Amino acid sequence: MSTLRSTRNRALPIALVGTLAAGLILSGCAGRGDDATADTAPADGAAAWAACSPGFTDTTVTIGTSIPLSGPAATYGAIAQTMKAYFDDINAAGGLEFADGNKREVTIEIIDDGYDPAKTATNVRTLVEQSEVFALAGVLGTGAAISVAPYVEEQGVPNLFTGTGSDAILTLHEEQPSLTTGFMPQYGFEVKALSEYLIENYPGAKAAILYQNDDFGESIRAGFETAFEGTDIEIVAAEPYELTSATVDSQVTNLAASGADVFLNWAVGAFATQSLKKKLELGWDATTVINAPAADATFFLKPAGPGAADGVVSIAYTKDITDASLAGDAGFDAWTEFAAAHPDEVNALSAPAAAGYQTAQLLEAALLGLEDCTREALLESASSFDAVELDLSPVSITTTADYPFAFRELGIQIFNGDNWDLTEDTYTVG
Numbered sequence: 376m377s378t379l380r381s382t383r384n385r386a387l388p389i390a391l392v393g394t395l396a397a398g399l400i401l402s403g404c405a406g407r408g409d410d411a412t413a414d415t416a417p418a419d420g421a422a423a424w425a426a427c428s429p430g431f432t433d434t435t436v437t438i439g440t441s442i443p444l445s446g447p448a449a450t451y452g453a454i455a456q457t458m459k460a461y462f463d464d465i466n467a468a469g470g471l472e473f474a475d476g477n478k479r480e481v482t483i484e485i486i487d488d489g490y491d492p493a494k495t496a497t498n499v500r501t502l503v504e505q506s507e508v509f510a511l512a513g514v515l516g517t518g519a520a521i522s523v524a525p526y527v528e529e530q531g532v533p534n535l536f537t538g539t540g541s542d543a544i545l546t547l548h549e550e551q552p553s554l555t556t557g558f559m560p561q562y563g564f565e566v567k568a569l570s571e572y573l574i575e576n577y578p579g580a581k582a583a584i585l586y587q588n589d590d591f592g593e594s595i596r597a598g599f600e601t602a603f604e605g606t607d608i609e610i611v612a613a614e615p616y617e618l619t620s621a622t623v624d625s626q627v628t629n630l631a632a633s634g635a636d637v638f639l640n641w642a643v644g645a646f647a648t649q650s651l652k653k654k655l656e657l658g659w660d661a662t663t664v665i666n667a668p669a670a671d672a673t674f675f676l677k678p679a680g681p682g683a684a685d686g687v688v689s690i691a692y693t694k695d696i697t698d699a700s701l702a703g704d705a706g707f708d709a710w711t712e713f714a715a716a717h718p719d720e721v722n723a724l725s726a727p728a729a730a731g732y733q734t735a736q737l738l739e740a741a742l743l744g745l746e747d748c749t750r751e752a753l754l755e756s757a758s759s760f761d762a763v764e765l766d767l768s769p770v771s772i773t774t775t776a777d778y779p780f781a782f783r784e785l786g787i788q789i790f791n792g793d794n795w796d797l798t799e800d801t802y803t804v805g
Contacts, residue, residue: 429509430508430509433477434479436471436479437484437509438462438508439508439510440458440485440486440513441485441486442455442514443490443515451515452487453721454538454734457720458483458513461731462480465481471742473743486502495518495523496522496523499511499514509750509753513537516537516539517543520544527554535556535741535753536557538730539558540780542563552777558780561804569664572802573608577662583612583637583638584596584612584613585640586613616646620646627649631654636660637662643668647676648675651679654683655680655683663686667692670689684790685790688789689788689795690786691795694707713732732766732767740756757774759775760781770782784802787802
């Protein structure tokens, strides 16, 4: 695996790019839209370029994102703030060097949507039509991604590494490759990986599932039921909960009464913490499996109290940023150094900040893989990663045009009460 590192003033984290075409030559892009033509290519004739897409010039590349900076989901604004800090460092060191030899500053424009898909749609129009962004990156949420999909397709603007793993993103690609890609592991793949782990390690188990009473929750329940068909694992109890509920205590009590020895806990946010507390209070001795968004040790697991999250199982696609014993790991050290250099913008223990850091590295890799200065080339680059390594991921990133998610490989991790321990189990899409 070859690597390509960005040049910075100090040793900050970098994206490791697995494969870039040798001898790739880019000519300069003089400006936006119709103002930039093949006539602006270097006089030596090294390459003849068509017009650059809006947002890409000889000196700058503009990327936009819409994300909650206010409201109950404001903590996820750290994704965008970390992305901006990451590229601010690159810019301070002279910019990102492209294959044409030009260094360009990468500007991240952020607009607050309060986690309201309607506002996301308005923000995206502003970013595309007024700010003339080259692409979108890190837009948060399934509703947001789906709400803007028709518009970005019409405008030809890549919407990369959105903060969702919804199977709906895969649906967008059924008829033709879409301009929308997901950062989080596909939810269906997450269920498949965890199901295979349980089948291999908990034969004959009886499972109980807690899930949201909506299309997302129903799809998770159906996914586990399908995965267990023809095996000796059976779902013996299922309890839905409303996102407007005060607690999930009654649901957990009912599930515990089923005698299940595996708890498929698909609660999110504060409900995840509540469910773990209640399980401990009831003395329910079942192996708990949780979803990726609930696997944040700082905000969801440890607040449940001592012992409440011991032995919890989840997928692994991000290193445990709360585990100080990882000091000495090059990627972890790069992350902690970066966070220390940005104390006002980046919390080293924040999962959203870590997601922003990974998103920035994926975007960096996509920009470095450009074969020309068009949006089409950016989508192609982002869809053809070959074993890209991220500082905070225990698995490498290989992407294809027919599977619009960054992660095609997942590990399994178990919480020891303080930190996550990686198992030797890995699962791959397909």
